[in-house]
Amino acid sequence: MQYKAVKGFKDILPYQMGTWNRIESEAKRIFELFGFNEIRIPVLETAELFARGIGQDTDIVSKEMYTLEDRKGNFLAMRPEATASVMRAYIEHKLYNVSPLQKLFTIGPMFRYERPQKGRRRQFHQINVEIIGDQGPRSDSELIFMIMYFFSSLGLNDLVLNINSLGCLNCRGPFRAELKSYLGRHFEQLCPDCQKRMETNPLRVFDCKVETCNQILKDAPSILDFLCSDCARHFDSIRSYLEELQVDFVVNSHLMRGLDYYTRTTFEVQTKEMGAQNAVAGGGRYDNLMKEFGGPDSPAIGFAIGVERVVELLEENDVQKEEGPDIFLAPLGKEAEDKAFIWLQELRKRGLKCEMEYKSLGLKAQMRHADRLKARKVLIVGDNELIKGKGIVRDMISKEQTEIPLDNVVDELIGVFNR
Ligand code: HAM
Numbered sequence: 476m477q478y479k480a481v482k483g484f485k486d487i488l489p490y491q492m493g494t495w496n497r498i499e500s501e502a503k504r505i506f507e508l509f510g511f512n513e514i515r516i517p518v519l520e521t522a523e524l525f526a527r528g529i530g531q532d533t534d535i536v537s538k539e540m541y542t543l544e545d546r547k548g549n550f551l552a553m554r555p556e557a558t559a560s561v562m563r564a565y566i567e568h569k570l571y572n573v574s575p576l577q578k579l580f581t582i583g584p585m586f587r588y589e590r591p592q593k594g595r596r597r598q599f600h601q602i603n604v605e606i607i608g609d610q611g612p613r614s615d616s617e618l619i620f621m622i623m624y625f626f627s628s629l630g631l632n633d634l635v636l637n638i639n640s641l642g643c644l645n646c647r648g649p650f651r652a653e654l655k656s657y658l659g660r661h662f663e664q665l666c667p668d669c670q671k672r673m674e675t676n677p678l679r680v681f682d683c684k685v686e687t688c689n690q691i692l693k694d695a696p697s698i699l700d701f702l703c704s705d706c707a708r709h710f711d712s713i714r715s716y717l718e719e720l721q722v723d724f725v726v727n728s729h730l731m732r733g734l735d736y737y738t739r740t741t742f743e744v745q746t747k748e749m750g751a752q753n754a755v756a757g758g759g760r761y762d763n764l765m766k767e768f769g770g771p772d773s774p775a776i777g778f779a780i781g782v783e784r785v786v787e788l789l790e791e792n793d794v795q796k797e798e799g800p801d802i803f804l805a806p807l808g809k810e811a812e813d814k815a816f817i818w819l820q821e822l823r824k825r826g827l828k829c830e831m832e833y834k835s836l837g838l839k840a841q842m843r844h845a846d847r848l849k850a851r852k853v854l855i856v857g858d859n860e861l862i863k864g865k866g867i868v869r870d871m872i873s874k875e876q877t878e879i880p881l882d883n884v885v886d887e888l889i890g891v892f893n894r
Contacts, residue, residue: 506580518553532735727743742778762775818884865878
């Protein structure tokens with residue numbers, strides 16, 4: 476019996492980890508510059524948290540959630556996203572007492588039961604960022620500036636930033652009514668899902684992937700024509716900050732995003748290279764969610780980056796910078812092997828990256844292995860060298876060989892690298 480990973484769940488193999496680590500460490504470096512702190516949240520939450528936060532009519536909640544009942548009959552869900560959990564943690568631990576303004580990020584796996592395809596998995600990873608406690612357009616602009624800086628620092632400069640405003644609840648009412656009446660005039664051409672959505676939650680029609688629905692939406696009313704003066708001013712400020720910061724963007728009034736909690740700003744970073752799954756990151760403002768969860772009246776905004784999609788973009792032109800060991804120890808014979816084994820551990824403790832065979836091999840086989848690992852230098856110690864008290868250090872690039880004394884060999888080798 477051979478076991479296989481579950482459909483849509485993938486291993487991340489050692490040769491891929493270089494790119495993953497580069498993305499995560501670059502994110503952490505940049506988030507620190509912008510004053511964010513890390514938070515870790517559980518993978519399982521009560522299913523209701525997501526239904527309430529993301530919205531019952533969204534695809535994520537109604538079709539894609541991994542839910543389970545535990546032994547006590549609690550109805551749980553594997554998190555499909557991080558925002559609702561971060562809000563729950565902010566309220567549960569009263570983080571607002573520490574400081575009402577919290578800038579938080581979290582990195583980890585999310586789960587959605589979608590049909591797997593290129594750029595789409597059932598377990599995928601997000602780098603998720605939230606600013607809680609500020610409602611002005613500067614936090615929106617800062618967050619958007621930061622995400623674009625993150626992508627360009629990874630060398631991804633061909634991405635397109637889409638922005639929109641969904642207004643507040645006051646702007647939303649008249650827009651919904653107008654949209655509903657427009658959709659009503661095309662009712663027969665809408666897919667059965669959208670016919671239902673039109674009644675329950677017309678904005679969700681914008682999530683539909685059916686071509687005929689997309690065609691109908693092309694001439695749908697624009698939310699931007701319904702913004703109240705406060706929301707319009709908020710959106711104008713963001714655009715002018717972004718212009719001053721020289722961040723290119725496209726205003727896309729159809730960018731509703733597939734989650735119900737958004738108010739005002741939404742944004743998505745898209746690539747032209749990935750077909751249907753073209754969003755590498757998306758986010759927006761959600762000023763009412765905290766209140767909805769019974770917390771303080773704290774406005775918030777955030778985004779999440781889809782790590783697999785960024786990995787895919789990078790892998791094509793990413794040269795893996797695999798660093799070989801500084802030194803490969805090549806002892807010959809039991810006595811030399813035992814000594815070298817102790818030196819090996821001490822050298823590692825002193826900060827040198829070193830390798831040695833676990834089993835006894837001849838010199839040729841050891842040199843071949845050192846070569847394959849791309850070791851910079853090899854220390855050769857056989858019976859002769861032990862008698863003379865001098866080992867041979869071979870530089871694997873210049874092929875030059877020098878002798879070094881074996882008493883105090885650890886210090887001697889450290890010295891070779893500090894020269
Ligand atoms: P989202 O747009 O649902 O937003 O997901 C964010 C990103 O996660 C997407 O742009 C995409 O790159 C990636 N992603 C989503 N589903 C999959 C999948 N099945 N396979 C691979 N990658 C995927 C959110 O999750 C919001 N919580 C973002 C947010 C944070 N809004 C405010 N704060």
